[in-house]
Amino acid sequence: MPEWRWITFPIRRRWVLGPTEWVALHQRVSQALDRPEVAAVILSHGTDTMEETAYFLDLTLGSSKPVILFGAQRNASEKDSDGPRNLLNAVRVGVSDDARDKGVMIVMNHQISAARDVTKTHTTDINSFQSGNNGFLGRVDDDQVMFDRSPARRRHIALQAGRQADRQANRKKGSLCRVDIVAMYGGADDLMMQAAINAGAKGIVIQALGAGNVNSTLFVAIREAIEAGVKVVIASRVPKGRVQPIYGYQGGGQSLAEIGAVFADDLSPQKARILLMLALQEDLDRVSLQHLFK
Numbered sequence: 218m219p220e221w222r223w224i225t226f227p228i229r230r231r232w233v234l235g236p237t238e239w240v241a242l243h244q245r246v247s248q249a250l251d252r253p254e255v256a257a258v259i260l261s262h263g264t265d266t267m268e269e270t271a272y273f274l275d276l277t278l279g280s281s282k283p284v285i286l287f288g289a290q291r292n293a294s295e296k297d298s299d300g301p302r303n304l305l306n307a308v309r310v311g312v313s314d315d316a317r318d319k320g321v322m323i324v325m326n327h328q329i330s331a332a333r334d335v336t337k338t339h340t341t342d343i344n345s346f347q348s349g350n351n352g353f354l355g356r357v358d359d360d361q362v363m364f365d366r367s368p369a370r371r372r373h374i375a376l377q378a379g380r381q382a383d384r385q386a387n388r389k390k391g392s393l394c395r396v397d398i399v400a401m402y403g404g405a406d407d408l409m410m411q412a413a414i415n416a417g418a419k420g421i422v423i424q425a426l427g428a429g430n431v432n433s434t435l436f437v438a439i440r441e442a443i444e445a446g447v448k449v450v451i452a453s454r455v456p457k458g459r460v461q462p463i464y465g466y467q468g469g470g471q472s473l474a475e476i477g478a479v480f481a482d483d484l485s486p487q488k489a490r491i492l493l494m495l496a497l498q499e500d501l502d503r504v505s506l507q508h509l510f511k
Contacts, residue, residue, distance in 0.1 A: 233263075233265065233266055234262075234266060234270055236393045239270060239273045239274075240376065240392065240393070242260075242270070242274070243273070243274060243278065246260075246274060246278065247280075250280040250282050250284070251280075255282070256282065256312060257282055257284065257285060257311030257316070258282070258283075258284045258285070259285045259286075259304075259307045259311055260284070260286045260287075261304070262286045262288050263288055264289070264290060264325075264337055264345070264346075265337070266487075267286050267323060267337070268332070268336050268346075268487070268488070269487055270286065271321045271322070271323050271332035271335065272332045272333060272488050272491050272492075273491050273495075274321045275320045275321035275332035275371065276373065276374050276491065276492065276495055277373070277374060277375065277376050277495065278320075278373075279373055281317050281318045282317065283310065283311055283313075283316040283317060283322065284322070285310055285316075285322050285323070286307075286321070286323050287300075287303040287304055287306070287307040287324050288303065288325065289303060290325075290326075290341060290343045290345055291341075291343065299325075303324060303325055306324050307324045309362050310322065310324050310357060313362040315362065315364045316362070318367070319364070319368060320332060320368050322354065324357065325343075325346040326343050326344050326346065327356050327357050328346065328355075328357075329353055329354045329357065329362075329364070330346055330347075330348045330353055331368035332368075333368060333370065333371065333484075334348040334349055334352075334368070335348050336349065336456070349483070350458075351369070352365075352366070354366055354367070354368060372492070374492075374496065374498070374509075376392070376495075377392070393495070393498070394418075394419040394420065395417050395419060395420075396418060396420040396421065396490050396493050396494045396497070397409075397413035397416070397418045397421055397422070397490075398421075398424055398486050398487070398490055399421055399423055399435075400424040401424060401426050401430075401431045401435055405431070405432060406434050407434055407435060407437070407438035410435065410439070410442060411438065414442060414445070418447065420447065420449070420493045420494065420497050421439075421442060421447055421448070421449050421450070422450045422451075422452055422490045423435070423439065423449060423451050423452065423478075423486075424452055425453055425460065425470075426453070426454065426455075427453065428458070428460055428461050428470055429452075429453060429460030429461060429462065429463075429470040429473065429480060430469050430470055430473075431468045432468050436468035436472065436473070439478060440476045443477045448479065448496075448506065449478045449479065450478070450479045450489050450490075450506075450510070451470070451478050451480050451481060452484060452489040453486075454486070456485075457483075458483065459480075459483045460481055460483075461480065462474035479503060479506050479507045479510060480507065480510065482510050489510070492510065493506075
């Protein structure tokens with residue numbers, strides 16, 4: 218029977234974690250996973266950005282041991298809070314031999330989700346965490362952990378110290394470059410693009426329409442950003458499906474591809490931002506960057 222210990226990570230408490238906390242958490246989890254007596258790492262996390270933390274860790278950790286995040290959709294003061302059950306199920310997954318080499322997972326409401334696929338879909342429902350078109354990895358019954366598939370298209374990107382100048386310029390974001398998300402909507406202009414560039418963003422993710430489209434005003438701003446050396450990735454505000462270079466009008470996906478934009482496949486804007494942030498540790502050309510998003 219494995220011995221379980223609670224390990225407290227001395228990370229400054231915040232309601233919403235960001236790159237600085239992700240880097241610190243990565244270091245602490247890596248240290249725990251390196252210990253031979255540790256079979257798995259289980260992290261309690263707020264549900265609002267749990268999918269982002271999970272994806273960051275999935276991209277940067279290299280261990281075959283499972284890392285599991287869980288949370289609660291119902292407050293702990295409620296008599297039917299789902300937190301205790303989610304914790305119990307996370308432990309069950311952690312000690313399962315089948316959980317090895319599955320990467321980082323989220324266990325909520327008896328469902329096991331891959332970090333790349335999972336997203337929060339409802340503000341309060343206990344069935345909020347869903348895995349889109351790819352579906353759950355598996356489920357937890359009272360007496361058994363059952364996996365139906367393994368996660369696909371996983372990437373590993375090692376964290377790097379970065380150049381001293383980059384660390385100084387991005388000290389509020391840890392050692393990672395600043396990447397912002399700019400939303401496309403009816404009547405959008407270039408104000409947020411310019412604000413991101415002026416703030417020092419090295420990369421920008423566009424939360425585009427449909428399969429990856431913007432209006433002509435935002436198209437011009439994207440072109441200017443790319444010409445200035447800013448990496449631009451196109452994602453979609455639509456929760457399911459891929460972005461693709463389909464339409465040829467100014468601002469359509471095809472025209473964006475022609476000026477050098479990268480397409481995020483089916484990644485959400487928030488997860489595309491994390492992948493781009495890590496990719497910018499290297500000076501990748503467009504082809505290499507696009508390959509990471511496949």
